[in-house]
Amino acid sequence: MQQDFKHTLGFLAGGYQNIARLKGVSLSPYQDLLAPRRFHSLLIGWDAADWAVAMPLLEKGALPNLATLMQGGLHASIASMDPPISPMLWTSIATSRWPIDHGIHGFTEWHEDHMRAVRGTSITAPTFWEVLESSGTPASAVAWWPSHPAQPSLQGAVRISNLAFAEESSWLEEGLLPNVLQPLFEALSIRPEELPAAALASFFPDKELDSKDDVVRSVLKILVHALNVHLAASIAMAAAPGGHISIYFDALDHFKHLAMKYHPPQLSAVTDDDFAKYHFVVEAAYRLHDLFLGTYIEFQPEANIFLISDHGFRSGEERWTALPNHAGAPALEHQFYGMFVAKGPQIPALEQLSGLTLLDIAPMVLATHNLKALPEMAGHLPAYWPTPTQEVVLSSTPQVVEQGRSPQMEEELLDALVKLGYLDAQDRAQGGARLVENGYYLARSLRAQQRPREAWQVLQSLELGPGSPSRYLLLGAALLAESKQFEALAEFVDWVDEDPLAWVKEYYLRLVKVSRGEALVLPERLLKPREDGVLPKEQVVLWGRLLVKAGRWDELDELLHKTDSQAVDILNLRLMLALEREDWLRAMEAALASTEQVFHQPKVHGALAFIFGKLGMSREVNFAKGVYQNMVGETVAPNIIVTGPPRSGTSLAMQLLRAGGIELVTDEKRIADEHNAAGYFEHESIKGWHWDVRWIEEQRGKAMKVVFPLLRKAPLPAGPKLIVVMRRGVQSILQSQRRMANAEGAPLQWEEHDRWEQEYVKHERWWGMEPQAEVVDLVYEELLDAVERGEVLGELAKALKTLSKYCVKTVDISLLKAVVNKDLRRF
Incomplete structure (x- = not known):
């Protein structure tokens, strides 16, 4: 029919x-x-x-x-x-x-x-x-x-x-x-x-x-x-x-x-x-x-x-x-x-x-209506999207007066949510006064915003305890780790059941020990041959990240051989390993596979721009940089970072920026001494494991000192950066380090010399993957020569001109003379 x-x-x-x-x-x-x-x-x-x-x-x-x-x-x-x-x-x-x-x-x-x-x-x-x-x-x-x-x-x-x-x-x-x-x-x-x-x-x-x-x-x-x-x-x-x-x-x-x-x-x-x-x-x-x-x-x-x-x-x-x-x-x-x-x-x-x-x-x-978004809106227009010109002043919206609804009608709506699985029947039966699942959702959202401390505060309000759902406890442990609250984490993980989450508890307890200065020791089962079985992806990711932070690349390679997973987090670990080994083709493969699954990864696109450059792919470099900048959007001020090996002149660079009108990030806990008469300009949060992306975001526009090799391991946010790199002859750096350690008579080892040369190479690779980073090289000996000579020449003049763009005052020879002590040691 x-x-x-x-x-x-x-x-x-x-x-x-x-x-x-x-x-x-x-x-x-x-x-x-x-x-x-x-x-x-x-x-x-x-x-x-x-x-x-x-x-x-x-x-x-x-x-x-x-x-x-x-x-x-x-x-x-x-x-x-x-x-x-x-x-x-x-x-x-x-x-x-x-x-x-x-x-x-x-x-x-x-x-x-x-x-x-x-x-x-x-x-x-x-x-x-x-x-x-x-x-x-x-x-x-x-x-x-x-x-x-x-x-x-x-x-x-x-x-x-x-x-x-x-x-x-x-x-x-x-x-x-x-x-x-x-x-x-x-x-x-x-x-x-x-x-x-x-x-x-x-x-x-x-x-x-x-x-x-x-x-x-x-x-x-x-x-x-x-x-x-x-x-x-x-x-x-x-x-x-x-x-x-x-x-x-x-x-x-x-x-x-x-x-x-x-x-x-x-x-x-x-x-x-x-x-x-x-x-x-x-x-x-x-x-x-x-x-x-x-x-x-x-x-x-x-x-x-x-x-x-x-x-x-x-x-x-x-x-x-x-x-x-x-x-x-x-x-x-x-x-x-x-x-x-x-x-x-x-x-x-x-x-x-x-x-x-x-x-x-x-x-x-x-x-599409030629209207600008409100300033508080967090979204951005895509690159090359026509820019609207009309700004809007919000009109007052009529207030809605809600009518009271019968309990039965409200119950029917809640019934629907229970049937769909979005609401726990027990919470609903208890009245749901605390709306615990909402708190859990909000904590996850804050974590996605890279606000782990605030996320922990929200989660903590749910009165967590040993009987809390495992997903709440796992989120809590992750938040404490990400916000560097390691002593609180040591107590918190006692609430995590040994079975089936014993490995999670083991990981966080090892992380606490590392934060206390103990050496990282991997569980033996992680180092067994692959023939003994593959590892769950989640374990490889957590331990792999810890190995990256510790710079234990060979062990990371062994660990990655224990999984066949092509998940994004695994691919990103493979990317970091390939970058460390300067294996550009493997790095490109891992980065492209990662962004194919989750495109919105600004730092991976920044790495791709660098990798494409190493492979001579200039068109792809420009595209990757454009993607990165579009994702990051506009920020008010850059992160200003002074770096270099210890005793390379980083404290001198901090003095120079302060004289130029830039506020410094320092807690002044390390006082001046005979080795640094003007002070060290350090912050304890940077020297330890206790800094996070959110804290660094709050320091935009200020100068912070992050010496080698800490900079490569720092949780820096995406976005514009000014990186001031102090360069000094490695022989002079090593002699200065020995003098500070009262070991001037100790012979210099070639391995030490090579280590700091390699640190410069590794860090150049690191900031090469930051498309919005502007790098200013300051050579310690050239600063001293310019003050003695009374004139700034050559590459130093270009560097100080770039530095002046970020400073309140012009960084010129007069500012150098006010900061640089002629009697500084040259070795």
Whole structure:
């Protein structure tokens, strides 16, 4: 029997007019409300979409509308954020801010005396919709997570919240503005029993539908929700006054959590029967979204269209067939990279688009309207993207007064989160007053921002103890290690169970010993031949990083032979080993493989620029530098680092910078003596294991002394740097070191001479991998000669001119005379 076209997904995806025909609803009463306008920009969100699934479908022609958008447009991967929790991520997209700044820290929140599903009213940072509306551009939004209750628009835009689609229709009252559209949406909304069987059957081709089948029932529920979001979007496009519209679909994420394990190729743990029944669900879900996209392209052919996802999803052999039993476990199925596609009149035709993050979306959308992002927004425009010229002063947004909801209605929302695995039933039963999982998520987010001390403070507030979930304890140990709180770490790891995490406990206890000055001793099992078995990736990564810090390269090589993993962290260890050994081809292979998996690694791209230079690949050098600089963005001031071997004149360089008006990073604990009459200008945090990236970030614009070989092991942040290198004859350095140690009579060994020569070579390689580093060489003997002569010449004159760019005062011969003591030893 021929299928009725009205019963197909292709018809249902046509929008509200088709749904009205299907349901027999007259649109005549609503004609005055529906006068379609042209939109300048669209932002379409597909939760969990990724290229790993999309590309094979594109290749076989299954996603024609996505192919149309890509043709003549831009497409790339986009870096997600940790943790991959949807309300946090989509709010970061809307605000271009990290969760600590925008206020959304999980799926739930505490309100008055009860836990509830997170609300849009809890967002504490301005969204790009507010920026658009303050400029006079209407900004409509459909189903964004979270966005309930619907926020009034200053420009008459349509706002439909994420909870407007709840099965309990009373959520619609606060969920759709303007109110006059509520009767139309309620009349056209599809209920599960109204969905044509043919539409559902398209997810299970050639199979009999079983209404008792849990997968079939779940597909029905997700499909109906997605169709209603699309219905709402088509109504909004017809009723809103144009401008911008954002539309969010969570359906792909739900379809994937349900059926990605059944997607081809078949996993060994999946039965033939289940694979036959459910293998097409994920592909059908992508096809459904492609149909929706085709409708938007048809409705808005001249708009600037952005299609994005917040993260990807595990595929191939990395898929889970059974998840651990704890809150948030579904997020383990997420992958770091999502999809980005853009096309339109204001979308530039770039040859290459790379390094995108979720934080960059809001600035890009605003730029298509010639609007600058707010100064507090953390995202950046890609390289060569047209720079907007118009600044916006935010208008005050009308305050939303929430209505009290019945406990039963709130309970139904929490039930849904428990069923999806995002909320622990026990926490919910206990009232969830502490919202412990939110604290865990926020701590992970702060760690991703490289703020381990603040992350630890958040995690600590969860009242951790021996009975805390292992994922909390592992995060806590990592944060204490990263923030260099080693004595606290020594006590904390006692809470970690010996089994199955004995090796983790062993690692952190060894790390504590090293921080106390003891030699690093590897466990014997790590040094056994490979024939005795490979090691888990996690162990190789942790111990490998410690070996890098200790400069134990041969042992690192042995350790890496104990794993076949091609994970990013392993590849980066291989990269560091190859760089140390000046094996440029292996270094390039490791770096390219690493960035292919996780592109957003500024330091690896910096290393690639250096490696390409060593291999004579000048075009690739420029590209890698451009990628690095685009990722790092603009910073206010550089990190200023004075370096060189001990007794090379680093204290003299610090005096010179201070005289030039630069503040020094020094705690003055090491006082002046006969060897350094003016002082040492050191800081205890730099000399030990107790400094971290965040602390160094706070020293931007100040000069810090980091001698060889500490500099190569320093956790320096990406971004601009001024590196002042003191050079002095190695023979003189060694004699000065002996005098300081009261060992002037000891013979000089050639090995010592060679060691410091090699340190200069290694450090030149290190700062060669910093594309935004400017290096100034100061030769100790030339400084003394210039003061005696009363004149600066040659290379020294060029070096001081460069130094003057960073100083308040000009660094010239008069400044040198004020600083350099003529009686300094020359040896």
